[in-house]
Amino acid sequence: MMNSRLMxxxxxxxxxxxxxxxxxxxxxxxxxxxxxxxxxEVIDRNGKKTLKRNPVEKAVPGSEVIFTTxxxxxxxxxxxxxxxxxxxxxxxxxxxxxxFGNDCEILFSADGGKTFGHADELKxxxxxxxxxxxxxxxxxxxxxxxxxxxxxxxxxxxGFRAMIK
Amino acid sequence: MTKLSxxxxxxxxxxxxxxxxTDIDLIPERNYFNSACRWQTxxxxxxxxxxxxxxxxxxxxxxxxxxxxxxxxxxGVSPQPDISATSTAIVVDxxxxxxxxxxxxxxxxxxxxxxxxxxxxxxNSNGTLDFALSVTDAxxxxxxDPVALSCGAFVESGATPNYQAAQDTATFVDELAxxxxxxxxxxxxxxxxxxxxxxxxxxxxxxAQGNFNAAGYVPSTGVLGGVLAEAAANTANVDIAFAxxxxxxxxxxxxxxxxHNTYLIGGATVSVAKTIVSVVDPQxxxxxMPGSVVTYQIAVAISGSGxxxxxxxxxxLPAETTFVSGSLYLDSxxxxxxxxxxxxxxxxxxxxxxxxxxxxxxxxN
Numbered sequence: 001m002m003n004s005r006l007m008x009x010x011x012x013x014x015x016x017x018x019x020x021x022x023x024x025x026x027x028x029x030x031x032x033x034x035x036x037x038x039x040x041e042v043i044d045r046n047g048k049k050t051l052k053r054n055p056v057e058k059a060v061p062g063s064e065v066i067f068t069t070x071x072x073x074x075x076x077x078x079x080x081x082x083x084x085x086x087x088x089x090x091x092x093x094x095x096x097x098x099x100f101g102n103d104c105e106i107l108f109s110a111d112g113g114k115t116f117g118h119a120d121e122l123k124x125x126x127x128x129x130x131x132x133x134x135x136x137x138x139x140x141x142x143x144x145x146x147x148x149x150x151x152x153x154x155x156x157x158x159g160f161r162a163m164i165k
Numbered sequence: 166m167t168k169l170s171x172x173x174x175x176x177x178x179x180x181x182x183x184x185x186x187t188d189i190d191l192i193p194e195r196n197y198f199n200s201a202c203r204w205q206t207x208x209x210x211x212x213x214x215x216x217x218x219x220x221x222x223x224x225x226x227x228x229x230x231x232x233x234x235x236x237x238x239x240x241g242v243s244p245q246p247d248i249s250a251t252s253t254a255i256v257v258d259x260x261x262x263x264x265x266x267x268x269x270x271x272x273x274x275x276x277x278x279x280x281x282x283x284x285x286x287x288x289n290s291n292g293t294l295d296f297a298l299s300v301t302d303a304x305x306x307x308x309x310d311p312v313a314l315s316c317g318a319f320v321e322s323g324a325t326p327n328y329q330a331a332q333d334t335a336t337f338v339d340e341l342a343x344x345x346x347x348x349x350x351x352x353x354x355x356x357x358x359x360x361x362x363x364x365x366x367x368x369x370x371x372x373a374q375g376n377f378n379a380a381g382y383v384p385s386t387g388v389l390g391g392v393l394a395e396a397a398a399n400t401a402n403v404d405i406a407f408a409x410x411x412x413x414x415x416x417x418x419x420x421x422x423x424x425h426n427t428y429l430i431g432g433a434t435v436s437v438a439k440t441i442v443s444v445v446d447p448q449x450x451x452x453x454m455p456g457s458v459v460t461y462q463i464a465v466a467i468s469g470s471g472x473x474x475x476x477x478x479x480x481x482l483p484a485e486t487t488f489v490s491g492s493l494y495l496d497s498x499x500x501x502x503x504x505x506x507x508x509x510x511x512x513x514x515x516x517x518x519x520x521x522x523x524x525x526x527x528x529x530n
Contacts, residue, residue: 034234034250057253060260060406061223061291069234069250081239089232091224091257150238158234164257165224 030079030150031072036065063164064095072155082146084158087113088139092162096136101144101158109141110134116143137163222262222343226292226403227381229254258404259382261373261393262289263296265412267424274434274469274517276357278315281328281350282426284369288341289409292382294375295390296338300351301368301414304425308363311353311428318369321348328352337389338371355428361471363430370414370423377403393420433469433517435476440464442524455529458489463523467515476512478523485530492526 038056043049056065069086073079084101088094099106107116110124122134144158224230233251237244264287271282286296298318302311319328320335328350338347351367375390376383381403383390395418396404409415412423440462447456463480467473482488482503493500495510503509503525510523 029245029248030236030238032234032236032248032250034232034252036230036232036252036255055253056255058256058258058404060258060404060408062260062408065230065255067232067234067252069232069236071236075240077240079238079240079245081244082236083238084234084236086232086234089230091228091230162232164230164255 029075030082031074031155032069033071034067034069036067038063039066059164061164064161065092065164066159066161068157068159070155070157071150073150073152076152078149078151080149082150084144085113086142086144086158086160088141088162091165093137093165094139094142095161095163098161099142099144099158100160102156103148104144104146104158107143107145108136108139109143110138111140113141116141222289223260223291224257225343226257226259226290228257230257231255256403257291258406259377260291260406260408261294261420262408263287263294263371263373263420263422264289265369265371265422265424267369267413267426269426270429271426272429272431273355274432275355275359275363275430277434277469278354279330279352280355280428281352282367282428283321283328284349284351284424284426285346286338286341286349286369286371287346288343288373290373291343293340293342293384294373294382295385296341296347297372297374297389298337298349299370299372300353301370301423302353304366304368307366307427309356309359309365309428309430311365311367312356315354316367317352319350319352321350339389340384340386351426353428355430359430361431365428365430366425367428368414368423368425370412370421373409373420377405379403431471433467433471433473433515435473436466436468437478438464438466453529457529458526459486459529460524460526465512465521465523467517467519469517472514472516476515478508478510478512480508482506482508482527486527487530489526489528492524494524496521 036056037053038059039051039053041049042052053066059065067086067089069084071082071084099108107118108122109116110122119136120133122139123131124134124138125131142160150156231251231254233249235247235249237247239245266285266287269283271280273280288294288296298320300316300318302313302316304310318336319333320338321328322332322335324332333350338349341347349369349371351369353367355365374392376385393405393407395407407418407420409418409420409422411417412421413425414423415421442460442462444451444453444460445458446452446454463478465478467476486506488503488506490502491499493503493508493510495512500510508523508525512521515521
């Protein structure tokens with residue numbers, strides 16, 4: 001049960017997260033990290049193919065990038081109602097069917113984050129104002145909603161693939 | 166009917182610039198233009214242009230791409246402040262692609278010189294680049310090659326439509342923006358003794374070039390940028406990848422593209438040269454001033470093969486002059502006056518080769 005003694009660290013946390021966004025958030029909360037990778041096929045001397053992921057810092061238009069966000073519960077208590085909101089990065093297109101995450105519902109938006117739904121529920125209007133189903137490359141946001149809490153010390157990850165326009 | 170209208174670039178000289186001058190040379194052959202006006206009959210149409218897949222230019226080189234995820238959560242029943250994380254920026258590299266479009270048939274006369282045929286060069290890369298140009302004149306599958314070593318490639322300057330030798334002088338495409346297109350003329354001499362219907366192919370190859378440093382593209386206005394090479398991934402400088410497809414004289418992924426146009430032998434060529442023969446001022450001198458009488462000459466030459474039907478020379482006089490009645494002669498034969506200060510001289514059907522001279526006088530207002 002929350003009492004007034006917990007209000008102080010919570011207020012401190014509010015101050016800390018008011019700072020500009022950094023790759024790693026403050027220690028006294030869930031640790032969130034976001035990375036970008038490319039995937040290449042590696043063939044060993046026996047002809048066996050494996051997929052290897054490397055960090056990517058430079059890429060040409062047309063390249064596919066894997067964006068992964070990892071979160072770790074470093075608080076002493078279970079974290080619940082976890083929702084991750086991720087706008088599809090500018091100058092990229094979401095790759096159909098590539099969003100991943102465990103124990104969560106994945107929804108998309110095609111209208112700038114105003115409404116979210118499953119793929120077949122998303123609509124866009126064409127030039128004449130007529131509605132049609134949104135194409136995956138037209139998605140503007142992805143949202144993961146966790147159905148179960150994240151226990152202390154546990155971590156999980158979500159992510160998706162996008163093509164650089 | 167072939168109505169020959171002298172276009173604005175072929176105007177009689179600006180007389181106001183010469184007002185008050187007393188040392189005008191009266192040698193009849195002297196031109197008062199920097200270059201004689203030439204007008205040529207060419208029929209240009211587009212043959213079966215095979216559509217080529219050219220990828221859109223893409224995100225501009227140097228753009229930084231980041232992904233930001235925002236996590237919201239609760240501890241028990243208390244909502245907690247959101248936490249965001251942003252990935253390390255991905256910088257977009259240079260993807261080089263270009264398209265040279267040809268497929269144009271330009272009709273020319275055998276023995277004619279400086280015959281221009283138009284290509285376009287499009288920059289399909291995601292950043293500005295220069296494009297070097299080279300002409301291939303010895304191609305097979307045709308009846309003739311343009312005169313050896315006579316061909317040049319010149320970029321349309323944009324000042325006047327069609328090829329103008331005095332204006333379109335750049336020999337490489339300079340600082341062409343992503344998705345932009347330049348018009349390039351290949352200009353060659355045509356051999357003599359060819360038959361009507363003979364064709365000669367000529368090719369244009371464009372090569373993407375430019376200077377890059379760690380920060381990105383380095384503009385070099387007026388100077389052709391350096392030769393490009395594909396870089397290994399993740400070098401310190403901007404990486405460059407070639408994404409072009411093969412053309413007629415080049416291979417895929419070589420930063421080049423090429424295409425062919427066709428010269429077709431057919432028809433006659435008409436060229437027109439306008440000169441001032443003399444100026445007589447009211448005092449009997451040679452000053453260009455109000456009241457001076459200027460004698461003009463238009464020399465019409467028909468070369469090549471065939472006949473130009475119903476050739477009419479139609480030429481409005483400069484605004485500051487008035488036609489002198491009874492002064493219009495075609496090959497020394499008096500013609501009816503110019504109406505409303507516009508010449509209209511009918512030469513009828515003229516078989517090549519032929520030469521005609523039109524003279525008339527006009528008074529400066």
